[in-house]
Amino acid sequence: MATADLRPNRRGERTRQTLLDAAEKLFAEKGFYGVTVRAIAREADADPALVAYYFGGKRELFDAVLLRRAERLNQIRIERLEACEREAGPEGPSVEDIIAAFTEPLLDRSENGGPGWKSYFALIGQITNSPEWGAAVMSKYFDPIVLRFMESLRRALPDAPEEELFWSYHFLSGALVLTFAETGRVDALSKGLCRSTDLAAVHKRLPLFVGAGFRRLAAERPNADTQDPEAAE
Amino acid sequence: MATADLRPNRRGERTRQTLLDAAEKLFAEKGFYGVTVRAIAREADADPALVAYYFGGKRELFDAVLLRRAERLNQIRIERLEACEREAGPEGPSVEDIIAAFTEPLLDRSENGGPGWKSYFALIGQITNSPEWGAAVMSKYFDPIVLRFMESLRRALPDAPEEELFWSYHFLSGALVLTFAETGRVDALSKGLCRSTDLAAVHKRLPLFVGAGFRRLAAERPNADTQDPEAAE
DNA sequence: GTCTATAGCTTGATAGAC
DNA sequence: GTCTATCAAGCTATAGAC
Numbered sequence: 458m459a460t461a462d463l464r465p466n467r468r469g470e471r472t473r474q475t476l477l478d479a480a481e482k483l484f485a486e487k488g489f490y491g492v493t494v495r496a497i498a499r500e501a502d503a504d505p506a507l508v509a510y511y512f513g514g515k516r517e518l519f520d521a522v523l524l525r526r527a528e529r530l531n532q533i534r535i536e537r538l539e540a541c542e543r544e545a546g547p548e549g550p551s552v553e554d555i556i557a558a559f560t561e562p563l564l565d566r567s568e569n570g571g572p573g574w575k576s577y578f579a580l581i582g583q584i585t586n587s588p589e590w591g592a593a594v595m596s597k598y599f600d601p602i603v604l605r606f607m608e609s610l611r612r613a614l615p616d617a618p619e620e621e622l623f624w625s626y627h628f629l630s631g632a633l634v635l636t637f638a639e640t641g642r643v644d645a646l647s648k649g650l651c652r653s654t655d656l657a658a659v660h661k662r663l664p665l666f667v668g669a670g671f672r673r674l675a676a677e678r679p680n681a682d683t684q685d686p687e688a689a690e
Numbered sequence: 691m692a693t694a695d696l697r698p699n700r701r702g703e704r705t706r707q708t709l710l711d712a713a714e715k716l717f718a719e720k721g722f723y724g725v726t727v728r729a730i731a732r733e734a735d736a737d738p739a740l741v742a743y744y745f746g747g748k749r750e751l752f753d754a755v756l757l758r759r760a761e762r763l764n765q766i767r768i769e770r771l772e773a774c775e776r777e778a779g780p781e782g783p784s785v786e787d788i789i790a791a792f793t794e795p796l797l798d799r800s801e802n803g804g805p806g807w808k809s810y811f812a813l814i815g816q817i818t819n820s821p822e823w824g825a826a827v828m829s830k831y832f833d834p835i836v837l838r839f840m841e842s843l844r845r846a847l848p849d850a851p852e853e854e855l856f857w858s859y860h861f862l863s864g865a866l867v868l869t870f871a872e873t874g875r876v877d878a879l880s881k882g883l884c885r886s887t888d889l890a891a892v893h894k895r896l897p898l899f900v901g902a903g904f905r906r907l908a909a910e911r912p913n914a915d916t917q918d919p920e921a922a923e
Numbered sequence: 924g925t926c927t928a929t930a931g932c933t934t935g936a937t938a939g940a941c
Numbered sequence: 942g943t944c945t946a947t948c949a950a951g952c953t954a955t956a957g958a959c
Contacts, residue, residue, distance in 0.1 A: 469924060487822055490723035494953065504926055509954060511924095579821055586819040588812055589720055591873025600879055623880040624895050630875075631868030632861035640824025642863075646833055647856040662857050662907055669906035670899035677898075702942060727935060737944055742936060744942095 473511045475501045478573055481522045485576035488583055489519055489590075523584075526577050527598040533562045534602050542609060552613045553668035559606050560633055560663055567637060568656045575639075582638035585630065610671070617675030625671045632663060706744045708734045711806055714755045718809035721816055722752055722823075756817075759810050760831040766795045767835050775842060785846045786901035792839050793866055793896055800870060801889045808872075815871035818863065843904070850908030858904045865896060 465471060479501035483492040494515050498505040512518040541550050541558040550558070566574040584590045603626065610622055639653045651658065698704060712734035716725040727748050731738040745751040774783050774791040783791070799807040817823045836859065843855055872886045884891065 472924075485821065488721050488723060488820070490721060491822070493951080495951085504924095505953085506926070506955080507924080515953070582819045583816070583821075585875070586815045586868055586871040586873070587721070588718065588816075588871060588873055589724070591871055592875045592878055595873075595875055596878045603879060620880070620884055620891075621895070623876055623884045624891065625899060626879070627868065627876045627884070627886075628865035628896065628899050631865035633864070634868065635819055635860065635864030638819040638821060638824055640819070640821055640828075642818070642825045642828055643856055643860045645825055645829045646836060646859070647853070651853055651856045651860070653860075658853075658857065662854070663861065665906050665910075666858060666861050666903035669902040673898050673902035674895055705942075726933080728933085737942095738935085739937075739944070740942080748935065 469511075472501075472503055472507060476503055476508060476511060476518070477522055477525055479503075480518050481525075481573060481576045481580065484519060484522060485579040485583070488587075489515075494518075522577075522580070523594060523598060526574065530562065530566065531599070531602050533566070534559070535605065537562050538606060538609065549612050550609070551668075552610065552671050553664045555606065555609050555613055556629065556667050556671070557660075557664040559629075561660060563633065563637070564656045564660045564663075578637035579639060582634040582636075585634040614671065614675040617671075618677065621674040621677055622671075625667070625674050628670060629663075629667045632667065636663070702744075705734075705736055705740060709736055709741060709744060709751070710755055710758055712736075713751050714758075714806060714809045714813065717752060717755060718812040718816070721820075722748075727751075755810075755813070756827060756831060759807065763795065763799065764832070764835050766799070767792070768838065770795050771839060771842065782845050783842070784901070785843065785904050786897045788839065788842050788846055789862065789900050789904075790893075790897040792862075794893060796866065796870070797889045797893045797896075811870035812872060815867040815869075818867040847904065847908040850904075851910065854907040854910055855904070858900070858907050861903060862896075862900045865900065869896070 465474065476497065480492070480497045483497055483500060486492075494508050495505050497518070498508060508515065508518055512521055538555070538558045541554055544550075545554065563578065567578045581595075584594050607622060607626065610626075611617070614622070636653070636656070636659050641653050643651045643653050698707065709730065713725070713730045716730055716733060719725075727741050728738050730751070731741060741748065741751055745754055771788070771791045774787055777783075778787065796811065800811045814828075817827050840855060840859065843859075844850070847855070869886070869889070869892050874886050876884045876886050
């Protein structure tokens, strides 16, 4: 099969990317079903028929949007994680260091990568919490990197039961993807004191917050749930 | 204006509730745009025209779905929070107690309230992370109860800077609503060791995890960000 | 590679019979 | 209260001109 010509100034490749950009933006705002092929084409200043030409259909365009940045992102993240481990002393990086290595590339791309990355993460935030796409899509693109990260955490918390690590990651994941969504909820709630666009604020706090949570759950005895369950609740 | 007759066996009220149930289930699965009025009517075994008759239109039906349980839920939550404060010693409830009082009614309704409640929370999970509805809808229904909860936390952590409390709540909120979504992601990631339907597991861990996070951020000096920002990151 | 034109459905909403 | 019938609009997808 012929290799695709990805030179961005090739006429077709440019159009293809423009469609991806438009789709990324609109899917992030209103989800898969909230956007029409026509709206995407209008946003991209292209013809609706080109969606079929380049991607096959709407669903395939959606997949292409997700795939485009996932590869680059996972590459950045694995490098960041390895650097973190390399720079740590012989006892390895701390929980907080590992979490920062996990979240920082995402928050950094969202903040400094331009509007495309911002939309991409907002889309990830929606998909993660969707019963329809949540498990399949996220596992497909991100399970390998997450498991790599879990390995590192296992070394930093050698006494932590496995389940506690997975539940801790679950909580981390929820906190992180709500941040991506940048809905403005925290702005309204705090009457402007906190702004959901202020990713630097999250970057400063999330590793500390989540690190403390990991440590707390890691301190649980493995069989704590076999002890007499108290009446309360 | 005439008061609505809400006796559930009145012919019309029964139909209305059936439509709400069907809409709740389908909206939770595929979001607002992923569901058609016809699909809802089919699920409810009712006529599509009745959506307009009872609610005015699709959007109003969506709002009615959200409103229906929000009122009862907030009532349960305020009672639970007040009980928690009443039962605490003179120094007031701990952070963990307050967080348990905040999350327990939700996890309890999702687990023991039947499929309607389960769908409701899954829908909340999606809406929370949606740029389109996230701020407006959630603030409308839940800001008062959250602010009441924040008040209690402020007493438990008197030295905590306000921003730290709001960001901590943001992280809690993210962890909680991802739990509601029950996407099965943690099941795949942990190869079955953890199940996203196991809300008891979350109920046991979330207050500890989040409590530790609150305490960690509360310990930050208010002006920690005015100190020399290190080169790294 | 891009566009026009259009096929073939489905959509949300409503008018009006019962 | 419920249903049938139907509307205008919008949908995805595609065949084929350029």
